[in-house]
Amino acid sequence: xxxxxxxxxxxxxxxxxxxxxxxxxxxxxxxxxxxxxxxxxxxxxxxxxxxxxxxxxxxxxxxxxxxxxxxxxxxxxxxxxxxxxxxxxxxxxxxxxxxxxxxxxxxxxxxxxxxxxxxxxxxxxxxxxxxxxxxxxxxxxxxxxxxxxxxxxxxxxxxxxxxxxxxxxxxxxxxxxxxxxxxxxxxxxxxxxxxxxxxxxxxxxxxxxxxxxxxxxxxxxxxxxxxxxxxxxxxxxxxxxxxxxxxxxxxxxxxxxxxxxxxxxxxxxxxxxxxxxxxxxxxxxxxxxxxxxxxxxxxxxxxxxxxxxxxxxxxxxxxxxxxxxxxxxxxxxxxxxxxxxxxxxxxxxxxxxxxx
Amino acid sequence: xxxxxxxxxxxxxxxxxxxxxxxxxxxxxxxxxxxxxxxxxxxxxxxxxxxxxxxxxxxxxxxxxxxxxxxxxxxxxxxxxxxxxxxxxxxxxxxxxxxxxxxxxxxxxxxxxxxxxxxxxxxxxxxxxxxxxxxxxxxxxxxxxxxxxxxxxxxxxxxxxxxxxxxxxxxxxxxxxxxxxxxxxxxxxxxxxxxxxxxxxxxxxxxxxxxxxxxxxxxxxxxxxxxxxxxxxxxxxxxxxxxxxxxxxxxxxxxxxxxxxxxx
Numbered sequence: 280x281x282x283x284x285x286x287x288x289x290x291x292x293x294x295x296x297x298x299x300x301x302x303x304x305x306x307x308x309x310x311x312x313x314x315x316x317x318x319x320x321x322x323x324x325x326x327x328x329x330x331x332x333x334x335x336x337x338x339x340x341x342x343x344x345x346x347x348x349x350x351x352x353x354x355x356x357x358x359x360x361x362x363x364x365x366x367x368x369x370x371x372x373x374x375x376x377x378x379x380x381x382x383x384x385x386x387x388x389x390x391x392x393x394x395x396x397x398x399x400x401x402x403x404x405x406x407x408x409x410x411x412x413x414x415x416x417x418x419x420x421x422x423x424x425x426x427x428x429x430x431x432x433x434x435x436x437x438x439x440x441x442x443x444x445x446x447x448x449x450x451x452x453x454x455x456x457x458x459x460x461x462x463x464x465x466x467x468x469x470x471x472x473x474x475x476x477x478x479x480x481x482x483x484x485x486x487x488x489x490x491x492x493x494x495x496x497x498x499x500x501x502x503x504x505x506x507x508x509x510x511x512x513x514x515x516x517x518x519x520x521x522x523x524x525x526x527x528x529x530x531x532x533x534x535x536x537x538x539x540x541x542x543x544x545x546x547x548x549x550x551x552x553x554x555x556x557x558x559x560x561x562x563x564x565x566x567x568x569x570x571x572x573x574x575x576x577x578x579x580x581x582x583x584x585x586x587x588x589x590x591x592x593x594x595x596x597x598x599x600x601x602x603x604x605x606x607x608x609x610x611x612x613x614x615x616x617x618x619x620x621x622x623x624x625x626x627x628x629x630x631x632x633x634x635x
Numbered sequence: 636x637x638x639x640x641x642x643x644x645x646x647x648x649x650x651x652x653x654x655x656x657x658x659x660x661x662x663x664x665x666x667x668x669x670x671x672x673x674x675x676x677x678x679x680x681x682x683x684x685x686x687x688x689x690x691x692x693x694x695x696x697x698x699x700x701x702x703x704x705x706x707x708x709x710x711x712x713x714x715x716x717x718x719x720x721x722x723x724x725x726x727x728x729x730x731x732x733x734x735x736x737x738x739x740x741x742x743x744x745x746x747x748x749x750x751x752x753x754x755x756x757x758x759x760x761x762x763x764x765x766x767x768x769x770x771x772x773x774x775x776x777x778x779x780x781x782x783x784x785x786x787x788x789x790x791x792x793x794x795x796x797x798x799x800x801x802x803x804x805x806x807x808x809x810x811x812x813x814x815x816x817x818x819x820x821x822x823x824x825x826x827x828x829x830x831x832x833x834x835x836x837x838x839x840x841x842x843x844x845x846x847x848x849x850x851x852x853x854x855x856x857x858x859x860x861x862x863x864x865x866x867x868x869x870x871x872x873x874x875x876x877x878x879x880x881x882x883x884x885x886x887x888x889x890x891x892x893x894x895x896x897x898x899x
Binding site: 330331332351352353354355356357358359361363365366367368369378379382383426430 | 792794795797798799800801802803804805806808813816817
């Protein structure tokens, strides 16, 4: 059983500072939504408004049509997995997982059965009698998840549950949690600052910036069609070029500059005057200076100033005028060589300079 | 050279700690011990028999001391558990001031404080009553119990409480099933401290309680002052027993993370 969650123009403040400035979000039953943002953007506050730990200063929260804006946290039928896991050290694994059921007055035998099933589902068989302090980080994380799932919650809230795990385990756990959520069909809200984690796990990504939603949509949409310079940078397109643009016969004409020629590009317009273009290192290519300009691509002339090998490809810092860009290329090139950054039209995200 | 120094330090510790205790033990079984003899000339348990005689004043004083100590501990816990929780969670305005108020009785010299308390208690007919002595002991004990309880509650991660609320536990249920069990080692330690402090307390008991209330330390004092060194030595040894037992308990209960939060 899972419920629809409606967040309507929710506002929250900590000691006078407005942390949420009217956030509206509708989460469908069974949907997996990731709240993504840097620290201080309000994502954790929003989750805590939903779970009832932070008072809502304005707006409303509804679950399955019921207004729970001011309901106490124990009357919400939501289960939360905390970043610290928040397992009770004076209880065993089984007592931790069964606590919610005990509160609901479930019979002892039924609790034992449910706990055993939950532990088996999370591959924690045989650890029921252990003290939680004896478990590894990954095991604790699964006990915390088990405690949340044991009560069959209407909504599952995940507060950066993977950030305390080793990078290697994290990859696996992402997929495990996603698969589990799919199978159980629980409405889930996941808070994270990890872009890749959000992309891999969520049906929909909601990017928060300074207490407001910057963009919300499916992962591929947020990734490929960022609506603002902030979202573009946050989603990894953090090389920024300043250009002058004008419309010319349905295409965008980039004016010639000190490091680029005049170029016509197919891009979503209309664009006039000073613009900024964001691009990802992996979407750019390196060409040799004398090569002719590639069709429908912007070329920037510069010089390689640094090279690194992160694995699978080379990453070069290319100086263009007084700015530096990071560009990936499969070839090994020498530092000091003149190089041309070739940017196909679909690699560039244009924004009017006044937005930046 | 090094081991000589080490041996000297160890020997002096043994001398200064065990020396007086050995002296007490010898006095407790000395029936006759006059100068210039190095050791008692006549040994025996006659004075132990006097002290432990069912009609003896020493046993009466011991039971009264324990009764007062238990009452004092109860009063202190009744104040320090709610106060410590409120102070630890920082929901009180004027938090530093409140913490300071509990520390205040320790900041002034004991004697003038107790003499003034005795004068005030005289107005309310509290002098020479168990209630009066318990109140004096409690003022003293609250310093420990409130500060230790505050540290014990502060050491409980608020997210552990939030997790219980999230699972559906009411506020009071969360307190009794999560917060209190986790803070219990610190609370127990503070209770033991208060109990021991009350058991040993002399100055306050003397000014507020004497002569009607005769606790074991008061008996020890009058026995010692009256030349009954054997009785005084035996009383002192009796007083040592709970102290040592409880100190061993405290050492097991009071963990480093609780101590680290002291005074926050």
